[in-house]
Amino acid sequence: MGRRSCCPKQKLRKGLWSPEEDEKLYNHIIRYGIGCWSSVPKLAGLQRCGKSCRLRWINYLRPDLKRGNFSQQEEGLIIGLHEILGNRWSQIASHLPGRTDNEIKNFWNSCLKKKLRQRGIDPSTHKPLSEKEAPGEKPGLNNSISSGSTEHLPVKPVFDPFPLIDIQVGIDATETNSNLYDQIQQAFRPFNQNELLNSSGFCDYSSVLDVSENYGYGESSSNSSNWNCNVGTDMNNVLGTEVLNWASDNKVDSLTQLQTNGMETFEGKISPWHKNQHHAQSTEDYSGCPIRSLSRDLSEACFDIPQGELANEFNVDFF
């Protein structure tokens, strides 16, 4: 079959999204759900193609996105998963709740590849670049990321409409991944998901509604979409309770468990919103954008977890 443009009728906007567009898309999805992406822009009053709307929602507007630096556990998990899955970013993302494939892909290309190379590891094969390097070390894992803590992005002192849970659990960077390779090896064993939920500090989303039959988007929306997007007319209600359902099946989840047991170092980082603000402010003043407060509310609604509880549940001794 022939390939068609997703935007046959041009005149559609491209490039960065303005807060007004974000608000329109956000409000539309909250109110009516997604339904058919190709009809979303028209119904939401946007001069965008459906594909662009979908991407914007998945990568930025979804209320369940985790916003912040990748923790060292996440780094290790990404590297481990990449060794197993290759560039299947959506599959990798499905094991990192709140992370998008785009985010992981960018992180890999801009940061992790460099780190691995600096450690003498070929990022594509996860093997040493040469025999001379790192004798006796396990490729790609053992020594690859413990120095990651030195490359954290600077925290910018700007208002964040998507509040981060700013917890430092004090994992020793030099030890964090010292046995990661062995742990990953051990991780490929059956495990009880309840154990993960109970021990990891994750929210238990087990009671989440299965929306697939309601809206046809119950399956991973992929591009990261480890959440079942419970969109539709009930969304306002659902968002206030439990809306997320982290997919977890197949053996790779064991690896996830390995990492999430050690979770979590939430670190301050400039949020996508900040970045967009930077972009936007170059041309327009969006300081009064109403979606700020809206998103904040939703973030809190979805992750209403007392910080103390989180801190207590983290098994910081795991590594």
Add this chain to the structure above:
DNA sequence: AATAGCCCCAACCGCGCTTCT
């Protein structure tokens, strides 16, 4: 202070797959 080069990442593009008619 100016600017050139680098880096990061949001967003786009194109292809493949699945579902619908």
Add this chain to the structure above:
DNA sequence: GAGAAGCGCGGTTGGGGCTAT
């Protein structure tokens, strides 16, 4: 069964910020 429509995924790009000179 064939074509159309829609979605998902991975690769790529371009713009803005940062840093070095």
